[in-house]
Amino acid sequence: MRLPRSAFALTVLTIAGAAVLVGSLASAYSNYLNNWRTVYPNSTTDDNVINGTGQSCALCHFTTNGGKNWNAYGWKMYQNIQAGQSVTTAITNAGPLDSDADPTSSTNVIEIGANAQPGWTVGPHNTEYFTSSSTPNLNPPASILGNLDPGCSGSIVVYCTSKVNSLGCTPAISMTGAPSASAGTGCSLSTVNVIGNKNGLFFHSTTGPLGTPFHGGFLCVKSPTKRHAVLASGGTGGTCSGSFTEDFNVYITNGTDPALVAGASVWIQTWSRDPGSASTDSLSNAVTAVLCP
Ligand SMILES: [Ca+2]
Ligand SMILES: [Ca+2]
Ligand SMILES: [Ca+2]
Numbered sequence: 001m002r003l004p005r006s007a008f009a010l011t012v013l014t015i016a017g018a019a020v021l022v023g024s025l026a027s028a029y030s031n032y033l034n035n036w037r038t039v040y041p042n043s044t045t046d047d048n049v050i051n052g053t054g055q056s057c058a059l060c061h062f063t064t065n066g067g068k069n070w071n072a073y074g075w076k077m078y079q080n081i082q083a084g085q086s087v088t089t090a091i092t093n094a095g096p097l098d099s100d101a102d103p104t105s106s107t108n109v110i111e112i113g114a115n116a117q118p119g120w121t122v123g124p125h126n127t128e129y130f131t132s133s134s135t136p137n138l139n140p141p142a143s144i145l146g147n148l149d150p151g152c153s154g155s156i157v158v159y160c161t162s163k164v165n166s167l168g169c170t171p172a173i174s175m176t177g178a179p180s181a182s183a184g185t186g187c188s189l190s191t192v193n194v195i196g197n198k199n200g201l202f203f204h205s206t207t208g209p210l211g212t213p214f215h216g217g218f219l220c221v222k223s224p225t226k227r228h229a230v231l232a233s234g235g236t237g238g239t240c241s242g243s244f245t246e247d248f249n250v251y252i253t254n255g256t257d258p259a260l261v262a263g264a265s266v267w268i269q270t271w272s273r274d275p276g277s278a279s280t281d282s283l284s285n286a287v288t289a290v291l292c293p
Helices: 005-039 045-053 072-082 087-094 108-113 248-253
Strands: 126-129 134-138 157-159 172-177 187-194 199-205 209-214 217-221 242-247 265-273 281-290
Touching: 005 045, 005 087, 072 087, 072 126, 157 172, 172 265, 172 281, 187 199, 187 248, 187 265, 187 281, 199 217, 199 242, 209 281, 217 265, 217 281, 242 248, 242 265
Parallel strands: none
Antiparallel strands: 126 134, 157 281, 172 187, 187 242, 199 265, 209 217, 265 281
C-alpha cells in the first residue's frame, strides 16, 4: 500500500519540523548554561546541581528539565532577557543582587564564588516564579550538593565589648568549626581570660544582638535568652587562667532550643562569677553565627 503523495510529504515535513524544534530547545538550554559557565568558569555551583539532580537546569528552575518556572535567581535572569539584554549581560547584571534573600544576604556573585546556590536558600523560604504569578514559602530541592548558602561556617563574627573583670582581665569569646543543626558535634565555643575556679555559663538568643549597659559591662544578646549548663572555669583561683568551653553542636542536638534550626542566626555571650566586682559577676563579649544544615 502506498501513502498518497501529499500525506507522505506532510509526514516528512512534521518529522523534520519536530527534529528542528527539539534541536533548538536543546541548544537554547545549553546556550544559557554555557554562557553562565563562561561568566563563572571556576564555580562548582552548577556541578553541585548536576550531581544532585542530574540536571543543571535546577540552577535556575524548579523543575529539573527547565521550563517557565524559575527560582529567584532564574527569574531575575528571565526578566533581564525579557528587557532585551543578551544572556551574558543578563547573567552579569544579576551578579551583584541577593536573589534568594539568604540568612547572610550574600550577593549572587558571593554565593557562586563560595560554590553555593544563588537561587536557593535553606528552609521554606524559596519562591517559585511563573510568568504571571508566584508561589512563596517553598523548600529548595533536596538533592543539591554542597551548601545552599555561603553563610554557615563563614558567618561567625565576634562583636560587642567584654567587661574588664576585677583582676583587670578581658574575657574573650570565640567559635571555631561550623555551627550545624544536624552535625551533632564539631563546633567549639570558648571563652578565655576568665577568673580561675569560678562557675559560669554561655547564654544565647535567636532574636538578635544587643549592646545595652549591664552590670558594669554590656548585655550583648537580645531577650529572650537561653542559659546553657553551668561550667567550671578551672585554672587557678586569683588568676585569669580559667576558661569555658562547650561544643555548641552538642547543645543544639540536645534540643533545648527548638529555634536552633538550619538558617537560624544565633547570638551568644558568657556570664560568670566575679566576687571582686561590684555586681559580683563578669560578662564576655559575644559571637554570632548562622547555622548550617
Ligand atoms: Ca562549574
Ligand atoms: Ca543570596
Ligand atoms: Ca543561596
